[in-house]
Amino acid sequence: MESEYIIEMLNIRKEFPGIVANDDITLQLRRGEIHALLGENGAGKSTLMSVLFGLYQPEKGVIKKNGEVVKINNPNDATALKIGMVHQHFKLVEVFTVLDNIILGAEDTKLGFLQKKAARAKVEALSQKYGLNVDLDAKVEDISVGMQQRTEILKMLYRDNEILIFDEPTAVLTPQEIDELMEIMRGFAKEGKSILFITHKLNEIMAVSDRVTVLRKGRYVGTVNTKDTNKQELSNMMVGRPVQLQVQKGEAHPGETVLDVQGLVVPSKVHKNNAVKGVSFQAHAGEILCIAGIDGNGQSELVYGITGLEKASAGKVSLCGVDISKATIRRRSDAGMSHIPEDRHKHGLVLDDTLENNLVLQTFRQDRFQTMGFIKRDAVRSYAEKIIDQYDVRSGQGPITIARSMSGGNQQKAIIGREIDRENPLIIAVQPTRGLDVGAIEYIHAQLVAQRDAGKAVLLVSLELDEVMNLSDRILVMYEGEIVGELDPKKTTVAELGLYMAGAKRDK
Amino acid sequence: MKQKSPLLQREGAKTVLSSILSILIGLVFGSILVLIVAFSSESISPKGGLEGVSLVFLGLFSTGRDAAGELAFGFNPTSIGNMLFRAIPLLMTGLSVAVANKTGLFNIGAPGQYLMGTWASLTVALSIPTSVVPSWIVWTLALLAGMLAGAIWGAIPGFLKATRNINEVLACIMTNWIAANLVTFLFDISDLKNGAEAGKVGYIKPTAANGVATAKLGLDKLLPQSQVNAGILVAILIAIGIYILMNKTTLGYELKACGSNRHAARYAGINDKRNIVLSMAIAGSMAGAGAALYWLSGNTEFFWSTYQSLPAVGFNGIPVALLAANSPIGVIFTAIFMSLLNICGTQLKNLTAFNEYITDIIIAAIVYLSSFSLIIKMWLSSRGKKKTAEPAPAPAAAGEKTGKENGK
Structure with missing residues (x-):
């Protein structure tokens, strides 16, 4: 007799020293359904998947396939059970061709020689059938991220997997590519394959999934049918309290120009071409100006050029009317620039230092924190306590907590508190909510809007379309190092924004 | 509170x-x-x-x-006095390695910096006639010269690291051997070699020959028949100074920030290149000072033909710093401990049938195991965590809004 569920994870419990990562979690995947697994960072999604893959052994609970208890001791067992996974960070050999990557680990050989002909035919048939367009002979390093993802999907299909797990698959895709992926996933479900879809994006869950299982802080919250629920309910389940999904903000009242960028050119670190090719724009007081675009189109380098982390090879940057094109990072910062960096671990924090030291990373030389080169520890301590209190930074030991031990959301709150408290006319926020959960995102958005209303110019760089559309007052789209369009979020659609981001459309 | x-x-x-x-x-x-x-x-x-x-x-x-x-x-006053005296160079090279470690650099160039410090301090101490300049001024100048020479020798790998991103370990090893040969050459062409006394071929004159010697400050009365002098007090004072520099000043804050995350330091407007050079220079000056304090004692004689070997005291700074977990104050104690092992080894050799090689092996084993302190x-820490795991969730639960447990 065939069971209703193809895979069941029943009452799974997994502990790590000092923490229960999965506490009595049940996940039942029906044959031919798209099942979303929803939860904030640290909710236990990855641990649960690692248990399914045999990377961890659960302390309690059983895994059943087709109603029979199975023991998954290592990833090979998972593969034998026809479970496949597309990881968030692709596992591809960059210098191999697409075909080589697909057959890697499952090669046919004859007398020790590779037999690629049959493999090629099979892969071609699969890619035809599901509309997975790839160039089998291209090297992975030369193809787009979307095609790399399709390569990963073909890898699963080539191994005849029945259970397909997608871990945050849309993070790197354009809106159009996301639509394509959704279509492909629906096709799989129709074919009878079962899909586990790990995400924290509610739009996608509503669009594609049949059922949703929600986890919170390692515990099972519930499983609901997608058609019986809505985004608000799901996010409340995920966070455990009512959440404000829409950014609350009034009309913007743009004032004078704060940041003026003229013809900025920034060389790339990875290739010979310039990453930023003559970009010009102004950011005004009292507005949130968003730089939108797919990752890797020069947004990061643009910010490096403005903040001085990278030397611009041409162009002019003025802050409040002062030319800072040649100024050092410190002088730019002192001239009135706050910077919430893209990579909070690389640039934002000295992870092995205390929270209080991190909160004075730029300001420790000011007279309020030092006399004659000696740091006033008491002043630093009370300042840190003020920021921690004001910005609700939660940590184990307060000011003396080592930054590394804090959660991502609280690390980001500390950075945001530090940067906002410097009261600079310009705040550059690069992906300020990346990797954060709904609660923290809500808080950070509110802070940025408050700064706008206080008359600061906020330059926001974001890859999240929701954030771009909801938070910004004006959108500049960057494509291949150039600004290809200026949009008003009130008058544009996500689809149009997507066309600009993909380079299919540009302002004349 | x-x-x-x-x-x-x-x-x-x-x-x-x-x-x-x-x-x-x-x-x-x-x-x-x-x-x-x-x-x-x-x-x-x-x-x-x-x-x-x-x-x-x-x-x-x-x-x-x-x-x-x-x-x-x-x-045994002799043992204790000698222990303190031999701890001086260890303390200083330990500080040298510790300072560099605190700022994210591995200073394996202490032997070279030590040799350069030896040359500079001995040259100054023996070349300025004490008949003209008071000997305490010559002593001070010689110490400063040793520190300066060490600082320059440390700054070279620092400069290469900062500007060319050349691994400081490689550059340090190179500069070590350059120093070994350079110092031999410089002493060879000098007139500081001890030609006067029989059996002293290959040695540089002790600084007492020019009337320069580290003050004893009565320590020799306390611990008679030993080599002890005020150098150990100077070294301890320097260690305290380094502690204050690293923990209480803006400069120390900058150096440590650069060391633990160069990118974040740069982001915050700290000049990371300058700080890398500076911290290697400070590290080098410590090793140079160690050499100066040792050879300025008055009666220590430097075997100048060093081109084939590097002074072990330079490398021994590494375990001294490791054992002290890079704490400048801790280095005072671990240097004395390492020196104590040396005394124990000598006694073992002198008083029992064990030969000097077995004592060296024991010292090596202890040093090796000392690196297990981490x-x-x-x-x-993990034991402490388990014990506190039970009451820990209470404060976390108080702020449940977005507060999460660390880890996944």
């Missing part, structure tokens, strides 16, 4: 405890080694083995053998 955490959970206490534990493990291991050698060697009786063990632990207080031929223990510290 802030509540103080229990003693054993404080970071500093854990560090000290782990260092002490690893020293004990090292000593026990050394003792086992001594016993194995004793039981497997025909020339050493089991009693000799036990005597060896007692010297491993109590060598500092050994006063030789009494009339009955038994080991005697008691206050592992022991991790073990202590």
Whole structure:
């Protein structure tokens, strides 16, 4: 007799020293359904998947396939059970061709020689059938991220997997590519394959999934049918309290120009071409100006050029009317620039230092924190306590907590508190909510809007379309190092924004 | 008010405890080694083995053998004085390595910096006639010259690291050997070689020849018949100075920020390149000062033909710093401890049938095990965590809005 569920994870419990990562979690995947697994960072999604893959052994609970208890001791067992996974960070050999990557680990050989002909035919048939367009002979390093993802999907299909797990698959895709992926996933479900879809994006869950299982802080919250629920309910389940999904903000009242960028050119670190090719724009007081675009189109380098982390090879940057094109990072910062960096671990924090030291990373030389080169520890301590209190930074030991031990959301709150408290006319926020959960995102958005209303110019760089559309007052789209369009979020659609981001459309 | 955490959970206490534990493990291991050698060697009786063990632990207080031929223990001023004297260069090279480590750099160039410091300080101390300049001024100038030479020699790998991103370990090894050859050459063409005394071929004159010697400040009365002088006090003062520099000043804050995350430091407007050069220069000046304090004692004689070898005291700064967990204050104690091991080894060699090689092996084993202090510290931490795991969720639950447990 065939069971209703193809895979069941029943009452799974997994502990790590000092923490229960999965506490009595049940996940039942029906044959031919798209099942979303929803939860904030640290909710236990990855641990649960690692248990399914045999990377961890659960302390309690059983895994059943087709109603029979199975023991998954290592990833090979998972593969034998026809479970496949597309990881968030692709596992591809960059210098191999697409075909080589697909057959890697499952090669046919004859007398020790590779037999690629049959493999090629099979892969071609699969890619035809599901509309997975790839160039089998291209090297992975030369193809787009979307095609790399399709390569990963073909890898699963080539191994005849029945259970397909997608871990945050849309993070790197354009809106159009996301639509394509959704279509492909629906096709799989129709074919009878079962899909586990790990995400924290509610739009996608509503669009594609049949059922949703929600986890919170390692515990099972519930499983609901997608058609019986809505985004608000799901996010409340995920966070455990009512959440404000829409950014609350009034009309913007743009004032004078704060940041003026003229013809900025920034060389790339990875290739010979310039990453930023003559970009010009102004950011005004009292507005949130968003730089939108797919990752890797020069947004990061643009910010490096403005903040001085990278030397611009041409162009002019003025802050409040002062030319800072040649100024050092410190002088730019002192001239009135706050910077919430893209990579909070690389640039934002000295992870092995205390929270209080991190909160004075730029300001420790000011007279309020030092006399004659000696740091006033008491002043630093009370300042840190003020920021921690004001910005609700939660940590184990307060000011003396080592930054590394804090959660991502609280690390980001500390950075945001530090940067906002410097009261600079310009705040550059690069992906300020990346990797954060709904609660923290809500808080950070509110802070940025408050700064706008206080008359600061906020330059926001974001890859999240929701954030771009909801938070910004004006959108500049960057494509291949150039600004290809200026949009008003009130008058544009996500689809149009997507066309600009993909380079299919540009302002004349 | 802030509540103080229990003693054993404080970071500093854990560090000290782990260092002490690893020293004990090292000593026990050394003792086992001594016993194995004793039981497997025909020339050493089991009693000799036990005597060896007692010297491993109590060598500092050994006063030789009494009339009955038994080991005697008691206050031995010579041993204690010599221990303090020999700790001086170790303390300084330990500081050198610790400062660099604190700023994220591995200074394996202390031997070269030490040699350059030796040359500079001896040259100044022996070349400025004390008939013209008061000898204490010559002494001070010689110390400063040693520090400067070490600083320059340290700054070279720092500069290459900062501007060309050349691994400082590679550059340090190169500069070590350049220093070994350069110093030999510079002494060879100098007139500082000791040609006057018989049996002193290949040595540089002791600085006492020019009337320059580190003051004793009465320490020699306290610990008679030993080499002790005020150099140990100078070294301790420098260590305290480094502690203040690293922990209390904006410069130390910048150096440490650069060391633990160069990118974040740059982001915050700190000049990361300048700070890398500076921290290697400070590290180098410590090694240079160590050389100066040792050779300016007045009666130490430098064997100048060093081109084939590097001074071990330079490398020994590494375990001294490791064992002290890079704490400048801790270095004072670990340097003295390393020096104590040396004294124990000497006593073992002099008083028992164990030869000098076995004592070297024991010292090496102890030093090797001392590097386990980090592992022991991790073990202590994980034990501490388990014990506090129960009450911990209470404060976390109080702020449940977005507060999450650390980890996944």
